[in-house]
Amino acid sequence: MSKITIFYSFLCLExxxxxxxxxxxxxxxxxxxxxxxxxxxxxxxRIENCLRCYEEFEDVSDADRIKIRDWYLNGPWFFPPxxxxxxxxxxxxDVMFVCPKPSTGSFxxxxxxxxxxxxxxxxxxKAHVTDIVKCRSKAGTMSSREIGNCFQFLxxxxxxxxxxxxxxxxxxxxxxxxxxxxxxxxxxxxxAAYRWKxxxxxxxxxxxxxxxx
Numbered sequence: 506m507s508k509i510t511i512f513y514s515f516l517c518l519e520x521x522x523x524x525x526x527x528x529x530x531x532x533x534x535x536x537x538x539x540x541x542x543x544x545x546x547x548x549x550x551r552i553e554n555c556l557r558c559y560e561e562f563e564d565v566s567d568a569d570r571i572k573i574r575d576w577y578l579n580g581p582w583f584f585p586p587x588x589x590x591x592x593x594x595x596x597x598x599d600v601m602f603v604c605p606k607p608s609t610g611s612f613x614x615x616x617x618x619x620x621x622x623x624x625x626x627x628x629x630x631k632a633h634v635t636d637i638v639k640c641r642s643k644a645g646t647m648s649s650r651e652i653g654n655c656f657q658f659l660x661x662x663x664x665x666x667x668x669x670x671x672x673x674x675x676x677x678x679x680x681x682x683x684x685x686x687x688x689x690x691x692x693x694x695x696x697a698a699y700r701w702k703x704x705x706x707x708x709x710x711x712x713x714x715x716x717x718x
Contacts, residue, residue, distance in 0.1 A: 538597045538598075541597040541665055541666060542595060542597055544665045545594065545595060545597070545662075545665060548658065548661055548662065548665070549581075549583065549594075551658070552581045552639050552658055553571070553580070553581050554567075554571065555581075555639075555654070555658075556570060556571065556574070557654040558640060558650065558651055558654050558655075559574050559579065559640075561573070561574070561577075574640075578609045578641050579609075579640060579641055579642065580640055580641065581639045581640050581641075582607040582636075582639070582640070582641045583635070583639075584604075584612075584634040584635065584636075585612065587621055589621075589625060589630075590625060590630040590631075591621045591624050591625060591630045591634075592630060592631050592632070592633070592634075593634050594633065594634060594635055595633075596630075596631050596632045596633035596634060597631070597633065597666065598631040598632060598633070599666070599667065599668050599669035599670070600629060600631075600632040600633070600668060600669065600670050600672065600718070601632065601633045601634075601635070601662070601663070601666055601668035601670070601671045601672065602624075602629070602632055602633070602634045602635070602671075602672045602674055603635055603636070603637060603659070603671060603672070603673050603674060603678050603682055603686075604634070604635070604636045604637070604674040604675065604678055604694070605636060605637055605638065605646075605647055605674070605675060605677045605678045605681075605694075606636050606637060606638035606639075606640075606641075606642065606647050606651065607636055607638075607639075607640070607641045607642075608641060608642070608643065608644045609641050609642065609643060610644075615699055616695050616696040616698075616699035616700070617695070619695055619698070619699050619704065620695035623695070623707065623708060623711055624711075626708075626711075627708075627711040627712055627714075627715040628715055628718075629711070629715070632672075633662065633666050633668070635659065635662055637652060637655060637656065637659055637678060637681055637682070638651040638652065638655045639655050639658060640655075646677060647677065647681070652681060656681075656685075659682070660685070663685075663686065668686070669688065669718075670688045670689075670690060670714070670718070671686040671687075671688060671689045671690070672689075672690045672691075672692055672714065673689055673690065673691045673692070674692060674694050674695065675691075675692075675693070675694030675697065676691070676694075678694075679691040690710075690714055692707060692710040692711060692714075693706055693707045693710060695707060
């Protein structure tokens, strides 16, 4: 067997080993992401069964109170996935967007569409997107009671996802999480960006963060 043949065989073997390592790494990453998703589903169930902030209809069973709360649009809400690849609450990569709280309005509004469009544009489609306060309520600041009751769930999300970077959406979210998370960045809230025509500023912030990852 010639030296050239031996060398070629050696290269083929090493190439096979490298491909195997890459395949194994992808498989391990897929398993980890799947495990995270399972844990997020379990967390959703815990959140949906929580009645700490809801004081209405205390004369009926908890199961009925949960139904009534949801009928009045006062129950938990989660950022949904869209048809274009944004994962929303089901995102499992190492970037986490933290917003203040959901409102009772429709998610299919221009501001929310803008937010998801920018997530896609700057490669944040697989990021985890969540709120500090989990239940829907009228627009306004978060109450200390809401934060106190819900913060345990946000910390559980942190435990599950182990984010490399956390992006606070708006000043209110930033002030609440900056002392509890590492590597926190702040961006303009997408609703404010849309309302006050500051889309370019929000884009610039997201682009800068994306380029640093």
